[in-house]
Amino acid sequence: MTEEQTAVVDAQYTATQNIVRTRGVKRVYEMGKLSLEALKGIDMEVQRGEYISIMGPSGSGKSTLFNMIGALDKPTEGKVYIDEVDVAQLDAYELAWLRCRKIGYIFQTFNLIPVMTALENVTLPMIFAGLATDEAIDKGVDLLSLVGLGERVQHKPLELSGGQQQRVAVARALANDPAIVLADEPTGNLDRKTGREIIELLRELNQEKQVTIISATHDLKMLDVSDRILWVQDGRITKNQRREELDLDLGQIGAEEE
Amino acid sequence: MTTESAATAGTTEKQISLPLSKAIEISFRSLKIRFWRSLITIGGIFFGIAFLMSILTGASINEALVDSGSPQVRALLEQKGADGDSATQQVWLVSLSLLVCVVGITNAMLMSVTERYREIGTMKCLGALDKFIIQLFVLESTFQGLVGSVGGVILGCLFMLISMMTSYGWDPLVLFPVADVAWSGLYSLGAGLGLAIIGALYPAYRASQMPPADAMRTEV
Numbered sequence: 297m298t299e300e301q302t303a304v305v306d307a308q309y310t311a312t313q314n315i316v317r318t319r320g321v322k323r324v325y326e327m328g329k330l331s332l333e334a335l336k337g338i339d340m341e342v343q344r345g346e347y348i349s350i351m352g353p354s355g356s357g358k359s360t361l362f363n364m365i366g367a368l369d370k371p372t373e374g375k376v377y378i379d380e381v382d383v384a385q386l387d388a389y390e391l392a393w394l395r396c397r398k399i400g401y402i403f404q405t406f407n408l409i410p411v412m413t414a415l416e417n418v419t420l421p422m423i424f425a426g427l428a429t430d431e432a433i434d435k436g437v438d439l440l441s442l443v444g445l446g447e448r449v450q451h452k453p454l455e456l457s458g459g460q461q462q463r464v465a466v467a468r469a470l471a472n473d474p475a476i477v478l479a480d481e482p483t484g485n486l487d488r489k490t491g492r493e494i495i496e497l498l499r500e501l502n503q504e505k506q507v508t509i510i511s512a513t514h515d516l517k518m519l520d521v522s523d524r525i526l527w528v529q530d531g532r533i534t535k536n537q538r539r540e541e542l543d544l545d546l547g548q549i550g551a552e553e554e
Numbered sequence: 555m556t557t558e559s560a561a562t563a564g565t566t567e568k569q570i571s572l573p574l575s576k577a578i579e580i581s582f583r584s585l586k587i588r589f590w591r592s593l594i595t596i597g598g599i600f601f602g603i604a605f606l607m608s609i610l611t612g613a614s615i616n617e618a619l620v621d622s623g624s625p626q627v628r629a630l631l632e633q634k635g636a637d638g639d640s641a642t643q644q645v646w647l648v649s650l651s652l653l654v655c656v657v658g659i660t661n662a663m664l665m666s667v668t669e670r671y672r673e674i675g676t677m678k679c680l681g682a683l684d685k686f687i688i689q690l691f692v693l694e695s696t697f698q699g700l701v702g703s704v705g706g707v708i709l710g711c712l713f714m715l716i717s718m719m720t721s722y723g724w725d726p727l728v729l730f731p732v733a734d735v736a737w738s739g740l741y742s743l744g745a746g747l748g749l750a751i752i753g754a755l756y757p758a759y760r761a762s763q764m765p766p767a768d769a770m771r772t773e774v
Binding site: 359362363366368369388389392393395396397401403404405407409410411412420421423424425426468480 | 569570571572573576580583584586587672673675676677678679680681682683684686765766767769770
C-alpha cells in the first residue's frame with residue numbers, strides 16, 4: 297500500500313469512528329426584535345460506542361445542543377454530521393428515517409404512548425421501520441426482558457412505576473438497533489435509587505451492545521459511568537473531560553453540592 | 555427470496571410506514587381513553603345529522619302522502635300549509651346547525667392536539683412522518699363522525715315518522731317511502747362523515763407541524 301492509500305484508509309477509518317460530529321454550530325433564536333444566541337459555535341465529536349454526558353445548568357444551551365445532535369433542530373450556522381451525513385441536507389422522509397433507525401430517544405418524562413401497552417410502545421418504532429408484526433412482537437418481548445420487564449409486557453404505562461416506565465422507554469429506544477441513544481435527563485423524574493438503576497442499565501447496554509449513549513444531565517451520578525463529559529456553559533463547551541481526569545475533581549464537585 | 559430482498563433493499567431501505575390497520579387501532583384507542591369527551595363531539599354530530607335527516611324524511615313522507623291521493627290527507631296537508639317560505643327557512647336552519655357541528659369538531663380536535671403535543675412529538679421522534687399524524691387525527695374524527703351520523707340518521711328518521719304519525723295517523727307508516735328515506739339516510743351519513751373530516755383537517759395539519767423537539771418540553 298502506498299502512503300497515499302494508507303492516508304485515505306486512515307481518513308475513512310477516523311470518519312466512521314465519529315458517529316456525531318459538529319462544526320461551528322450556532323443556533324440563534326429570533327424572539328421578536330430580540331435575538332438570542334443559544335449556541336455560539338460548538339465543535340465536538342462523539343465516537344462510536346462512547347458514553348457521553350453533556351452537563352450544564354439550565355439555560356446553558358445544553359438542550360439546544362442536544363436537539364441538534366438528535367436531528368430535532370437545525371443549526372442557524374455550521375454543520376451537524378450524524379454518521380457522517382450532514383443533517384441539513386436531509387429531506388423530511390430521510391429525517392424521519394434517521395430518527396426511526398439511527399437514533400433512539402429517552403426522555404425525562406418517559407413519553408410512553410398512554411393508550412398502548414409496554415409491548416406496543418416498544419414495537420411501534422419497529423412497525424414504522426416496516427418490520428412484520430410477528431417479528432416486532434418477538435423482538436419487543438426480548439427487549440423488555442433485557443430491561444427486566446419480561447413479566448409486564450401487557451401493562452399500560454399508568455400501571456407501571458416511574459422506573460419501570462423509563463425501562464420501557466429504554467427498550468423502545470433500542471427497538472431498531474440504533475447507533476445512538478440520546479437520553480435527555482433520563483433520571484430527572486426518578487428517585488435516587490431508581491435513577492441509579494436506570495444509569496446502570498444504560499451503562500450495561502452501552503458496554504454489551506456497543507451503543508453510543510449521549511445523555512444531557514445535571515445528575516452527578518451520571519458522571520462516573522460516562523467515558524467523557526462535555527461541560528456546556530453560555531452556549532460554548534467550556535470543558536471536555538475524560539473520566540480519568542474527572543476523578544481528581546469529583547471530590548470537589550461533591551463538596552460544592554453540599 | 556434472499557436475492558429478491560437484497561434487490562429491493564436499496565429502494566425500501568429508507569421507507570417508513572404505518573399500516574392502516576395499526577393506524578385504525580391507535581386512533582380507536584385514543585378515542586376510547588377519552589370516552590366522555592369523544593361522546594360530546596359525537597353528540598354534536600349526532601344532533602346535527604338527526605336534524606338534517608328529520609327534515610329529509612319529513613319531505614319524503616309528505617311527498618308520499620300527497621301521491622297517495624287520499625282526499626282526507628290532502629285536506630289535512632292543505633290545512634297545515636306546507637309553503638315555500640318554511641322550506642327555505644329549514645334549509646337555513648339545517649345549514650347553520652351543520653356549520654355549528656363542524657366548528658364543534660374543529661374545536662374538540664384542536665383541544666385534543668394541544669393536550670397531546672408530547673405524544674405527537676414522541677411519535678415524530680420515533681420516526682412518524684407528518685402524514686401519519688394527519689392520518690391518525692382524521693381517522694379519529696371519522697370514527698366519531700360515523701358513530702354520530704349513524705345514530706343521527708336513526709334518531710332523525712324515527713323522530714319525524716312518529717311526529718307525522720301524531721298528525722296523520724297510520725298513513726305515514728303505511729305509505730312509508732322506504733327507498734327515498736334510505737337514500738336520505740345515505741346522504742346524511744355521507745354529510746356527517748364529510749363534516750367530521752373537514753372539521754379535523756386543520757387540527758390534524760397543526761398537529762403534523764409540531765416540532766419533534768416538543769416531546770422534550772417538560773412543562774405541561
